[in-house]
Amino acid sequence: xxxxxxxxxxxxxxxxxxxxxxxxxxxxxxxxxxxxxxxxxxxxxxxxxxxxxxxxxxxxxxxxxxxxxxxxxxxxxxxxxxxxxxxxxxxxxxxxxxxxxxxxxxxxxxxxxxxxxxxxxxxxxxxxx
Numbered sequence: 139x140x141x142x143x144x145x146x147x148x149x150x151x152x153x154x155x156x157x158x159x160x161x162x163x164x165x166x167x168x169x170x171x172x173x174x175x176x177x178x179x180x181x182x183x184x185x186x187x188x189x190x191x192x193x194x195x196x197x198x199x200x201x202x203x204x205x206x207x208x209x210x211x212x213x214x215x216x217x218x219x220x221x222x223x224x225x226x227x228x229x230x231x232x233x234x235x236x237x238x239x240x241x242x243x244x245x246x247x248x249x250x251x252x253x254x255x256x257x258x259x260x261x262x263x264x265x266x267x
Contacts, residue, residue: 141256142166143154144185146176147218148194150242153239156189159245160252173197180206185213187255189248190221190235192226207234214255218243 143165145156148193150171157167168183170176172194180188192199203215214236219226227238236255239247 140164140166141186141252142168142177142183143187143188143189143252144170144179144183145166146170146173146199148172149191152191152218156243156248159248159254163249165223165252173199173202176202177205181209181212184210187252188215189219189252190217191211192217192230193216194220197240200233203230203235214258216251216253216255218264 143160145153145167147153147156153169153171157169160167168179168185170179171197172176176190180187190199190202199217203217206213206215211234215234216237216239217230217235218239218241220241230238236253236258239251
């Protein structure tokens, strides 16, 4: 079964470029334009991996990360940020993020982070069946 990645980002261009990168590499892709939709999709679809923007209206990425980790701590989350401050990266890691990538991300960097996150054990429930 293909790994399923959820991309939560308020920018259409980022969502569509990440979708192309992941689909080309053989992933199933779910898209959410904001935090509340991302949370709902995460509950309904149980993705193997989440790529999450930090700066979003309604609910920022750190709040989404916190809630995802409270509900299901096993799903690895990679944070994306166009505002890549050390403080934000440290906060994201403290909250349980697997990795932190600055925008615009290179496709190879995205795929390496995805492979590493999935290899960390976050996808064990999908491959066990």
